[in-house]
């Protein structure tokens with residue numbers, strides 16, 4: 390039996406760091422009490438506010454996130470993903486947007502700096518220019534074999550639209566794909582669940598997708614629906630639109646079983662494609 394419970398947490402983060410971290414701890418504790426071994430926090434869990442404010446206090450957000458994640462992993466004995474937090478980029482202005490996985494002892498297991506930046510003008514009027522405040526990561530995301538769980542691959546939010554990133558994670562052995570997000574309400578209603586299920590089905594892998602939900606500041610509103618999806622593409626848990634968690638069992642053997650039933654990864658003709 391190598392079953393474990395995976396929790397995709399859902400938050401409504403604002404520009405108030407302390408209250409965001411308190412809300413995050415509350416959900417981590419609830420998930421741990423329900424028996425979760427793997428717990429994911431969404432993108433922007435510690436701060437979701439105006440870009441200029443974020444840049445001004447970036448190093449303090451980073452310090453707080455780092456010690457928070459180490460403390461929470463140890464306190465609640467969970468493998469914990471900080472799904473996206475700013476890390477000063479070294480140019481004194483912008484930041485990296487980092488996801489980092491911590492073990493139960495608080496050790497850092499893997500980290501990933503978001504590659505694909507959300508520079509999009511949405512038809513509803515909102516404009517996003519992530520590259521104005523964030524430097525793109527320069528390395529493909531990692532896969533880490535977490536003892537007692539499975540091989541976990543990292544990604545962040547907008548990455549979900551780039552299937553080649555997940556194919557790379559699966560080529561590196563991933564059984565489970567972490568997709569922490571702050572998906573917009575506008576794109577989320579049409580794209581979020583479809584994209585997540587597609588990534589799960591085409592890679593025959595679990596998807597654990599923590600999410601932001603509701604109104605954060607100004608017109609910024611997130612879609613919610615944090616999810617756990619199995620390697621067949623079935624949604625095992627959906628957090629709806631309130632703060633909380635989607636919690637469901639994951640199991641390495643189930644990945645192998647479903648890859649046996651639907652061996653599409655084995656039928657690839659990679660030699661025909663660039």
Ligand SMILES: O=C(O)CNC(=O)[C@H](CS)NC(=O)CCC(=O)C(=O)O
Nearest residue numbers: 433507517519546547571572573576
């Ligand atoms: O703003 C920050 O502080 C940090 N970054 C985010 O929240 C990012 C960029 S605005 N959000 C997304 O990538 C949403 C993608 C999305 O919604 C889609 O692909 O449709």
